[in-house]
Amino acid sequence: MESQDETGREKKSVIRPTDDQARQLAKGLVRSARFGALAALEAGTGHPLASRVAVASDIDGTPVILTSLLSGHTAAILETPSCSLLVGEPGKGDPLAHPRTSLFCKAVRIERGSPTHNRLRSRYLARHPKAELYVDFGDFSFFRLELERASLNGGFGKAFELQKEDLLTxxxxxxxxxxxxxxxxxxxxxxxxxxxxxxxxxxxxxxxxxxxxxxxxxxxxxxxxxxxxxxxxxxxxxxxxxxxxxxxxxxxxxxxxx
Known part of the structure; x- marks a missing residue:
């Protein structure tokens, strides 16, 4: 959509129309992510908090994290479930030239022993087998980061805004x-x-x-x-x-x- 600058002239939007290639790129970034940057609001202060977290995905493509109740970012998403997750490997050369996507999410804690918990446990360990050492500790919980929308940067000059329907299977x-x-x-x-x-x-x-x-x-x-x-x-x-x-x-x- 076109907008106007302070002189009244129309300025061109940098957001490209969403197409199947953009959808697959965004889905692939989530599906192949080993880790990501979780952005949340710190419990008690509301100050922005960013943490690196290991990532897997549910069958429908929803990002999944496993976190300890002792960590600051767990307290943050329990108090304020709205959060964001940045995924996309930097790769060689200029890190800003590589695709990445910011996912706007709502963190949902999964009840231990539920069918969803068992499914996520299996898929998470398939991606992070070393987590078997602590996955069943009582202070660890799985969270599905329910997707709402995403901002995809496919590289220089390739910006897209995606909706939940574009991201999930x-x-x-x-x-x-x-x-x-x-x-x-x-x-x-x-x-x-x-x-x-x-x-x-x-x-x-x-x-x-x-x-x-x-x-x-x-x-x-x-x-x-x-x-x-x-x-x-x-x-x-x-x-x-x-x-x-x-x-x-x-x-x-x-x-x-x-």
Whole structure:
């Protein structure tokens, strides 16, 4: 939308129209994030507080964090759930030339032992296996950072404003997807390691490494090797988790033919 400067002349908006490429870029930044900067209001003072947090994502793409009640940022989001999360790896060279997105969220604490908690625990540990040392400590809680909107910077001159619908993947039955995901991930990592390697190295053009399948969702899969993360998108979103097997087989065939 055009606006006017102090002279009355129209000035061009720097915000570009949101398209599918911008949506996928923003989703990919969230799905592949290992960490992010959480911005919240400090409990008791209301002063801005920024903290680095480890990040995973729920099946629908909602960011997930695991925090201790002893930390300042946990107290902050418990008192004022409105917060923001900045994700996007800086990469080599000028850090401002790399894509990043600021997510405007509302932190929701997840009840321990609930189906949602169990699902998030599994997906979080798939991305951060060392967290198994403390994930079940009584003072640690999972939070879903419920997305409201986002500001995407795709690099110099590439600014977008995204809405919740642009960021999330529709999932009718998260628990059904979670059950299918658990079995498929274990099966692929134990019985089809070569296919997983090809997903990363042939289809994602990643460096050679000990790649494993971490997570699955209706739009793609996440591959990890130590600190490395690769996102592989499906050609089309899946409506039913039963379709996962045929898609994984087709991707393996495609990778072997490259």
């Amino acid at each position: 529709p999932v009718d039955d998260p628990e059904r997807w979670s059950a299918m995901e658990a079995g498929a991930v274990t099966h692929m990592n134990e019985d089809h390691k070569e296919a997983v390697r090809l997903y990363a190295e042939a289809l994602c053009k990643a460096d050679k490494a000990n790649w494993r399948l971490a997570c699955l969702d209706p739009e793609g899969l996440d591959l990890v090797a130590g600190d490395k993360v690769e996102r592989l998108w499906f050609a089309d979103p899946l409506d039913d988790p039963q379709d996962l097997r045929s898609v994984l087989v087709a991707l393996a065939v495609q990778a072997r033919n490259i």
